[in-house]
Every structure is written in structure tokens, then in C-alpha cells.
Amino acid sequence: MIYNILIVDDEEGIRMAIKRALEKHRIDFPFLDEPIKLSLYEAESAERALEILSDTHMDIILLDNKLPGMQGIDIMPYLNEHYPDTKILIITSFASLDIALEATKHGAFDFIPKPFTPQELKNAIEIASKQIYLNSIIKDMDKEARKIRFKFLSILSHELKTPITTLEGYIYMIKEKQLGDNIDNYMELIDKMLNKLEEMRTLIMDLLDFTNLQAESTIGEKELLSLKEIIMFSIDSQRPLAIQKSITFDIDIKSPLNIFASKNEMEILFNNLINNAIKYNKNNGKIIIKGEENDNNIIIKIKDTGIGINENDLPHIFDEFYRTVDAKSRRLSGTGLGLSIVKKMIELYNGTIEVESKVNEYTEFTIILPKIEDNKTKNFIDN
Structure with missing residues (x-):
């Protein structure tokens, strides 16, 4: 599976840095036979981006707001109308966060503030890719209900990894008595652990309720x-x-x-x-x-x-x-x-x-x- 990513930025150095960070990056989800590969395209202006989009479907667009001629935010209505399934990530400087928030309100999936590290960029791409894959599964649910629903649950259960890792870290801190022997020193950690457990419980219950409703199943007599x-x-x-x-x-x-x-x-x-x-x-x-x-x-x-x-x-x-x-x-x-x-x-x-x-x-x-x-x-x- 290959996802197409269009990098729209008038600075060649930024485009090259993004390509270096992503060209060998692979995204792995449960039940994929092989990781998702990324095919990278680049454009130095909004006009050039629209030309590429007219010929090639893009799954993700990394869109800088400060472009020559036409600003990134100016083409958001057009992109939303003609490419509703494409995830748009606005690239902006810290001084332009208000613009990024405005773009998000108009349909941008997320924004990446400059300066960003390669790992921050990869994380943003993985989140957008996960959403694209989940959306494709939802669209196919009617065709392969049982098989797809199982995939759907498995992928979203992947979201439990982060809170589980956090809980594991807290437990080791308590086990190794890193804050001393006084139990009162660990009360804040215990509260955080309880909050993480509640997040996990909510996620699991939402998933179970959602999949039952997708099948139009009644939950209880x-x-x-x-x-x-x-x-x-x-x-x-x-x-x-x-x-x-x-x-x-x-x-x-x-x-x-x-x-x-x-x-x-x-x-x-x-x-x-x-x-x-x-x-x-x-x-x-x-x-x-x-x-x-x-x-x-x-x-x-x-x-x-x-x-x-x-x-x-x-x-x-x-x-x-x-x-x-x-x-x-x-x-x-x-x-x-x-x-x-x-x-x-x-x-x-x-x-x-x-x-x-x-x-x-x-x-x-x-x-x-x-x-x-x-x-x-x-x-x-x-x-």
C-alpha cells in the first residue's frame, strides 16, 4: 500500500528536509501484510500544487501557508470541495498559529508548527495515515462486515499502547521506590494511573458500542x-x-x-x-x-x-x-x-x-x- 504525499512549500530547503525525513519512512498498522510506503511529490506554489492534484490523487498534503501568489489558507475551500478525503496538514511558524487554527476550522486535519523535528513530522504523518486507513475500513464495512469490524477493533486497540506504556513506567517507578519510601510521595502518580485507566476504559467501551451500532445490533433486551x-x-x-x-x-x-x-x-x-x-x-x-x-x-x-x-x-x-x-x-x-x-x-x-x-x-x-x-x-x- 502506498500513500501519496504532496509537499507544498516555496522554500526548497524545507521541501528537501521533509523528503529526507519521509522518503524511507514506513507506517505499520495491525493486520497489514506490509507497512504503508510513502510516495512524495513537491510543489513550490499553490498553483503548481493544483496542477499536480488535477493529475494525481493525494492522500496527504503538507501545506505551507506563506506561499507566493496564493496563500495556503486561500485554497482551503477549493481543496475541501474537490478533495474531501485528502488530509491537509498546515505548516506554519509559531507566529502564525492563529492562521493555522483558522485553517483547521476550515477543514485542515491538523497543523505542524515550525520549527519541527523529523520525529514530530513523522508522528503527524502517522496520525493522518491512521485516520485515512480507518476511514477506508469504515467505508468497506457494509461489504465485509465481520472481517472489517475485526480489523477496525484491532487497529483502534492499537491506541491503547500509549496509556499502557505510561502505566508501565509509573508502576516501575513505584516498584523501584524512585520517590522514596513514603507512600504519600506516590499519590500524584496513582491519580495519573487512575486517569489513564479511565481513558482506556472509555476507549474500549466506545469501540464496543460503536461496532454494535454499525451492525444495527441492540445492546441489551x-x-x-x-x-x-x-x-x-x-x-x-x-x-x-x-x-x-x-x-x-x-x-x-x-x-x-x-x-x-x-x-x-x-x-x-x-x-x-x-x-x-x-x-x-x-x-x-x-x-x-x-x-x-x-x-x-x-x-x-x-x-x-x-x-x-x-x-x-x-x-x-x-x-x-x-x-x-x-x-x-x-x-x-x-x-x-x-x-x-x-x-x-x-x-x-x-x-x-x-x-x-x-x-x-x-x-x-x-x-x-x-x-x-x-x-x-x-x-x-x-x-
């Missing part, structure tokens, strides 16, 4: 549930996280909100939404949850007073593996699968989810679920 009880349980289980940020809850749910559904699925759904409302909220913020029902539907609104979602991110927040620019820049942990899982679960129940947001003010999700799925459900409730 359906039963008569009170969504009010599910929501209150989710709040109680995550209240310690809210307390850490001094976040308060304002709950207005007057009826039980009965529904015939899988308890596991409803818990996953509301755990994701409430966890997001905490994670992306501000210190001393508030989470407002309202629930009501009419003859046909249950309507639940979950609103936070947090960082909000940029209007360029809003159309994509339910996409698999999508993470907003603010989430990346603030280094908030996450798999980019949570809201995708939420949307797929709601759609399994013929429901809908909508989002409204204003940056630095609020984000509000509105979930509408049919009260009664079919006649069998109605008879169950009546009896």
Missing part, C-alpha cells in the same frame, strides 16, 4: 423504562466530575418519561451527553435538563453553559472520530465517537437529535424519542 430515572442515575454517577468544576444541575422533569427500550442503550446515550456537558463546561457552570412528553413523543433538552461549538464544527459533530478544534486546542480527552454513538442509538428508536450552540455561551441538545414503538409495546404498557 428492551423493557419498560423511566428515562427520568436513567437521567438521574447518570447525573449521580458523574456528579464527582461536576463537583471538581463546581458545576451545578438544574433539573425540570415532571413525569417519569416511560419508554420501551434497552436500559444499556439509554444509559450509554445519556451518560455520553451528560459527560460532554460536564467536560466542555466552564468552572462554576450549569447544566440544565428539561424533560416533557406529549401524546406521541418524549422531548428531552440538555443544555450546558460551556465553551460552545464553532459554527464550522456543528455540521460534523455527529461524524465518527470527529473532534472539534476547541477540543483539540484545549487537549480535552476523547475518542470522537461519543456523539456518533448517541445519534445512531437515537435513530435505532426512530428518534431525532438536534443541537444549538453559541461559542463561549452554551450548547443545547434536543432529543425526541417516540413514546410507543409499535402495537406490541402499547400492549405491554397497557397490561
Whole structure:
């Protein structure tokens, strides 16, 4: 397998340095028969880059913003429209990080600040390549569901290597008593280990939920549930996280909100939404949850007073593996699968989810679920 990479920079020295760093580099993922090779192309201007793109498909573009004639950021709309599957990495100086962030909002996959080391460049290319490969697997899932799903899980489990390596290092520090004999000296390490374990647990659970939903499989048997009880349980289980940020809850749910559904699925759904409302909220913020029902539907609104979602991110927040620019820049942990899982679960129940947001003010999700799925459900409730 070969990935084509286009290097767009008006400085020949930069282009040559990038080529030297990448020309012999190979990228290895689980279940690949052989590593991915990189085929490198170069252009000294945006105009020349567009000429090459018209003849050759590129998987990754390394795009310098400061180009003669046409700036790198100026061609982002064109690249997004005509090459939506190509991953674009903006190369910029530290003084131009604001431009790089703006480019990311307009569809750039990531940015690489100058000066960068060969290893930093390789890491960025590997992350982009991993995303390309995962996207190709997702597209093929319908054709080879079992085989591809197994590959998909195996590749993403590869993501567990970093936290496992970190945990191993901490454990050896404790075993060898590198901080002395006093157990109090190790409390910070233990807290970090617990955080890493939580990241791993979240990743594994998201992957399992996602693959089940890709196959349109129900997670658990359906039963008569009170969504009010599910929501209150989710709040109680995550209240310690809210307390850490001094976040308060304002709950207005007057009826039980009965529904015939899988308890596991409803818990996953509301755990994701409430966890997001905490994670992306501000210190001393508030989470407002309202629930009501009419003859046909249950309507639940979950609103936070947090960082909000940029209007360029809003159309994509339910996409698999999508993470907003603010989430990346603030280094908030996450798999980019949570809201995708939420949307797929709601759609399994013929429901809908909508989002409204204003940056630095609020984000509000509105979930509408049919009260009664079919006649069998109605008879169950009546009896």
C-alpha cells in the first residue's frame, strides 16, 4: 500500500528536509501484510500544487501557508470541495498559529508548527495515515462486515499502547521506590494511573458500542423504562466530575418519561451527553435538563453553559472520530465517537437529535424519542 504525499512549500530547503525525513519512512498498522510506503511529490506554489492534484490523487498534503501568489489558507475551500478525503496538514511558524487554527476550522486535519523535528513530522504523518486507513475500513464495512469490524477493533486497540506504556513506567517507578519510601510521595502518580485507566476504559467501551451500532445490533433486551430515572442515575454517577468544576444541575422533569427500550442503550446515550456537558463546561457552570412528553413523543433538552461549538464544527459533530478544534486546542480527552454513538442509538428508536450552540455561551441538545414503538409495546404498557 502506498500513500501519496504532496509537499507544498516555496522554500526548497524545507521541501528537501521533509523528503529526507519521509522518503524511507514506513507506517505499520495491525493486520497489514506490509507497512504503508510513502510516495512524495513537491510543489513550490499553490498553483503548481493544483496542477499536480488535477493529475494525481493525494492522500496527504503538507501545506505551507506563506506561499507566493496564493496563500495556503486561500485554497482551503477549493481543496475541501474537490478533495474531501485528502488530509491537509498546515505548516506554519509559531507566529502564525492563529492562521493555522483558522485553517483547521476550515477543514485542515491538523497543523505542524515550525520549527519541527523529523520525529514530530513523522508522528503527524502517522496520525493522518491512521485516520485515512480507518476511514477506508469504515467505508468497506457494509461489504465485509465481520472481517472489517475485526480489523477496525484491532487497529483502534492499537491506541491503547500509549496509556499502557505510561502505566508501565509509573508502576516501575513505584516498584523501584524512585520517590522514596513514603507512600504519600506516590499519590500524584496513582491519580495519573487512575486517569489513564479511565481513558482506556472509555476507549474500549466506545469501540464496543460503536461496532454494535454499525451492525444495527441492540445492546441489551428492551423493557419498560423511566428515562427520568436513567437521567438521574447518570447525573449521580458523574456528579464527582461536576463537583471538581463546581458545576451545578438544574433539573425540570415532571413525569417519569416511560419508554420501551434497552436500559444499556439509554444509559450509554445519556451518560455520553451528560459527560460532554460536564467536560466542555466552564468552572462554576450549569447544566440544565428539561424533560416533557406529549401524546406521541418524549422531548428531552440538555443544555450546558460551556465553551460552545464553532459554527464550522456543528455540521460534523455527529461524524465518527470527529473532534472539534476547541477540543483539540484545549487537549480535552476523547475518542470522537461519543456523539456518533448517541445519534445512531437515537435513530435505532426512530428518534431525532438536534443541537444549538453559541461559542463561549452554551450548547443545547434536543432529543425526541417516540413514546410507543409499535402495537406490541402499547400492549405491554397497557397490561
